Amino acid sequence: MRHLQTATLLAATLSTGLMAGLFAAFAYAVMPGLARSSDHTLVDAMQGINKAILNPVFMLPFMGxxxxxxxxxxxxxxGHSRPALPWLIAALVLYVxxxxxxxGVNVPLNDQLAQxxxxxxxNELGVVRxxxxxxxxxxNVVRALLHTAAFACLTWALIVHGTHQPQDRPGGDAVRQAPAGTAYQAGSSLTAPPPREAQRH
Structure with a gap:
């Protein structure tokens, strides 16, 4: 069960991180670069990007x-990762x-641009832009921040999961029972009482 938890957390964190990085790159690089371009360049580039991005490499982590x-x-x-549960729930809410x-916003705008x-x-590229x-x-900045926050929550949940270990049984193997009829116990300096013959003298 613990191995399945670890694998699931890793896959979820990786998928969310890929989406956070993608939308963040649009926020701080792609769109600022296109903002300096002509109306024709921006419309043409975004139409091309919106078509190209609909592929399994994007859809698998995005929807998965x-x-x-x-x-x-x-x-x-x-399982054994209850301390990570609040961070996982927060990540799920942020991603949704x-x-x-x-x-609700970006996809309809993409469709509008395609139409x-x-x-x-x-004729009026400036209006379309x-x-x-x-x-x-x-x-896009809003969703980039949301995905980044979800990624941060999952990263912390993964750390909590990795540091939290299931509790051992009381006593564990630290102290072993001594054989019946003897007075010796692990870690004790007690010795067995002398034989009865020695006590008579």
Missing amino acids: AIPLVGLAVVLAWR VALAVTS AGDPDRI AQFEAKWVTW
Whole structure:
């Protein structure tokens, strides 16, 4: 059970970290770079990115993180990692909220940009850009922060899981029972009483 918990936590942390890094890269590199470009370049680039990103390499960690974190919550609840449970629940909530932002704001904006058509044939590229860029950038920062917070919670949960060990049975193997009829015990300096013949003298 503990090995399954560890593997699930690692997979969930890795998936969430990949998403946090992706959206953060858009926030501090991709979109600031495109902001300096022309209307045609931004619209054309984002249309291309939105098509290219719909592939298994992206979809597997993006959609797979939620069931992985959910399984980690269940295993922690039933296993030996209860101290990590609050951090796992927090990560799950943060990821679900981030997914809601993506599906509720960023994806509709992507679809809106795709419906605008070929940039070479759009008459008012400035209007198309204005309707897309500012809102998309703002909510991308929000989801990047949410994914990063979820990643931090999972990282801490993994640390807690690794440092928390199941409690041993009372006594464990530290003290062993002495054979019946003897007075010797492990770690004791007591010796058996002298024979009765010696006591008579």
